[in-house]
Amino acid sequence: MEGWAFSNMDASKVQDKRLARRMEMTKYILLLLAITFINVIGQFFIKKGVSGQELSLASLAGIKYFLTLFLQPYIIFGFLFYAVSSILWMFVLSKVDLSLAYPMLSFGYVLVLVISKFFLHEAVSLQRWIGVFLICGGMILLAWNN
Template sequence: MNPLHIGLILLNTLMLVSGQFLWKFGLSRKADPFESLQSIIHLMFSPFILGGLFIYGLATVLWLFILNKVDISIAYPMQSIAYLITVIGAYYIFNEQMSLLKIAGCVVILIGVGMIGLSARYS
């Protein structure tokens, strides 16, 4: 697979994770963001929520370009790297727990993504 395409898939994945982190951060700043319609509307106009939506929009445009250049059977599974980045980021940014099972799951995902990447190289 073209190294540029791999880089674009990784960039797209980082954008998606960044959007999720912005949403999580925006939600964590509100005591009860879903207590009323007014609080939901207020939440939707939070800079963090809007920023996450904007990044997701850009990521979608990039994803359409990627799908035009790369087989979806390769590109989409490679995005599962997002799970690894999210688990690690959640640990460091949001102080979420890290367990042996989470680490083992990340290793399994990494092995699977590596196998899919190799299949693209040898097919």
């Protein structure tokens, strides 16, 4: 009977460790989703900033044009969001395998499609939606495994 109680205690410790690991991974997966969201918001601001601009590689070479472009509020906000997402990304990479973290950024594809469709009023084909949801299925498999 004593051995049985000991093995139950060991099983309980193992279960507690699994639960703690799962909770820790959930925290990082949620942070990865937040990073993705912040990054996509940065994309949105940059898109708003360059929309209607006549951009060419030659025009970007001119310092005056370059400064005018990069000092637009939308562009500044876009790069600020990028900076925040990059700092958070470095933190996550210090805690999570790259092979898990990087594919989780695929959630950005969904967010970009939603923002493109509803905020930028872009045409988004059914084929794009299907492709993005297939990518999300793979992302869910990755998260589920961990």
